[in-house]
Amino acid sequence: MITLNVNGKSYELDISPDMPLLWALRDTLNLTGTKFGCGMALCGACTVHLDGQPIRSCVTPVGEASKKKITTIEAIGQTSSGAKVQKAWLDLEVIQCGYCQSGQIMSASALLASKPHPTDADIDTAMAGNICRCGTYQRIRAAIKQAAQSTVKGA
């Protein structure tokens, strides 16, 4: 049995410790906000937080995640940086198809949590692992900067 702490809830799951966290979230826990894009940590669509750090859940075995706090897109709005990022994303209409945006928001929230006022170079470093095929990069950059100025609190 694997114990996973996801978004503040504890789950006992009868799955192999080798199963990537992505599929435990999506297929076992039905938390489908976290997306499958590449399976090789190349696109960032599957980004979640482990103890606040952004990781690619498609290459993270659940065995490595079992003793840590997992936060997904479904609960990121409860954090201060997550709520700011979500609001800025809507204010600036960042989103097009939206498929990659869970991962983008998770990466951006982690960035703001560790660096409240990121430079352009910080944004490049934190966000270069997240592909957006619709090409919303310019708005992602602007929204991160706007979120950094925001005073919205987490829900």
Added chain:
Amino acid sequence: MSMGLERWLNPTEAGAESAAEDGVPRRTFLKVSAAAGGGLLLSFLLPRIIWNSEATGATTADVFAPNAFIRIGRDSRVTLIMPYVEMGQGTDTSIPMLIAEELEVELRQVTLEAAPPDDRHYANPIFQFQATGASASVRAAWEPLRRAGATTRTMLVSAAAKTWNVDVTSCRAEKGEVIHVTSGRRLTYGALVDTVRTLPMPDHVALKNPKDFTLIGTSAKRLDTPDKVNGTAQFGIDVKVPGMKIATVAACPVFGGKLANVDDSKTKAIKGVHQVVRLDNAVAVIADNMWTAEQGLAALDIQWDEGPNATLSSADIVQQLEVASRGPGVIAHKDGDVAKAMASAAKKVEAVYQMPFLAHATMEPMNCTVHVRKDGCEVWVGSQVLSRAQATAAQVTGLPLEKVQVHNQSLGGGFGRRLEVDVITQAVQIAKQVNGPVKVVWTREEDIQHDMYRPYYYDRIAAGLDEQGKPIAWSHRITGSSVFARWFPPAIKNGLDPDAVGGEAEEFPYTVPNMLVEYVRQEPLGIPTGFWRGVGPTHNVFVVESFIDELAAESKKDPVEYRRVLLGKSPRAKAVLELAAEKAGWGQPLPEGRGRGVSVQFVFGSYVAQVAEVEVAKSGQVHVTRVVCAVDCGVVVNPDTVRAQMEGGIMFGLTAALFNEITLKDGRVEQSNFDDYPMLRINEAPTVEVYLVKSAEAPGGIGEPGTSALAPAVTNAIFATTGKRIRKLPVNRVELHSA
């Protein structure tokens, strides 16, 4: 979509008007007539979108359903039956804006419901079946959906006047209510449901004067995005049906190959694997979850019969195209006498341009969920072609159409990939062998290696210049596969594919007195082709705008000035060119190693000019730092959406121009994931500035023009920086290496 299709969408066509009067669905037909000079002129009549009350059987005691698109409930809630699908382009906001404007309701009062498979009511007027594509949604919906809203509003006002026993002219609609102006009495739309249902449909309704628009022309907030910031939006891949299993699949890596044999003993020993399904050309593993299915697939020992394409390489295909391109081809456009003018020219310029096969790489990999029962079939999928999805499932199961239900989902990117039903065919074939519902999910590798690729094009182009450097003769022969011949055969007449030549011929913005555009259809062996964002124009605009730049350079003229002089017949094209040049600071000096390039085009009914600024490192690495984009797309429904589509289209075009090509070796696609088929990333993205021209012309498309204009602006900027002309995409940095 392209030359001929623009004509389809032109509401001033006489045929469209007559169809509008009689309200009778007009079959799409293609008129081919001899144009001056003996060339073929294609003209497509716009069939009218039908909207009528006998429509959809949705009328119940609690709902007013005046046409196929609008439902009004007793709670005053307005439901729009959406004929198009959202894949990021903003259609779930721009289309309801058309209804809300004329119906006099606030945008947030409108709820969307996806249209069911139903070509009779929800067809794309270009194709006569349900399709979201060709940058056509707003163009096609602009008149009929506003009219649907206006008709409904007119009836509601009449119903209120009847209720109050007052003159109709003393009543008006506002924010979901009818107001009796003199007495101030009000009735909500919901309160009028019973009365309005007894009224006849009005013969004529007045559309609002554009100066009275309060919603159209504003950057209304998108309706689909709040669910996309918190993980609640459901895409096809997120579907969960009770009892559902997960499958992943491997098709023969060589196109046209078959499954010969498979040993599944190791796979069946894996806990959580339920079944191994064999198809003619693929194997699928059915499991509890995706990870187990992937493990099961990896454990299979598969023997393929690779068939006739087993040794094919890209070089073989290119060689065939090269041979075919020696022509002649089918004439797409002809003016004057090119041979005579070429012979008299002071200078002749010739070039060969090539563009690669491209994968779509939507961020949401291909997937489809299917439940086949004895008496019916349900399909959950994000598709750009809903009725085709239904017909496909009916065909594969042998069930009648009405026994197939399709539940369309949000699309995690389309770009033309989801205009195809190959994945649905395969998923239904698999589901036929599975007891209960099954979600078929492709890995990224399967997605990239089993796409329907943007065709490889091989173009020969030549021009004759007079003493002043002006082109007096122009000859362009386009060689490549015809997507329409497979996807929509009625579009092909006398061998001419109007998409393959899209952006040339009738849409060609320049004045050249002697012109010949030809098309040679050459289907590549061993690789299927399909529509890709920007379709024909993405290829032709690259060739035309690069070559015009070559002519400017040959004539030692400034690229903007050279184009300006030739755009006499296209004032809107000239205006966007001048606007982009001005905003970009054209002519102002740039630091060493940087340069600017320009492109201008008329495609999808919209005029776009772009100026790209590039920096070329000594290593040959190209960094595009800035793109200035001027757009005249006629009336703008939602300016922010137009800007977003241009920004995104530019990134999409830049990814392809700098990085992407699909190649074959031993019959197999060599690329497999984002490591060898890379996407542009945020640190590589240019700053994009979009400027909109105010216009009262009919709306043009915006989903694709941003992409088609980009590549030549960038490669022309590379030429300005390095003196090296890029005639083959993607840009080869080795050739630009100067250290």
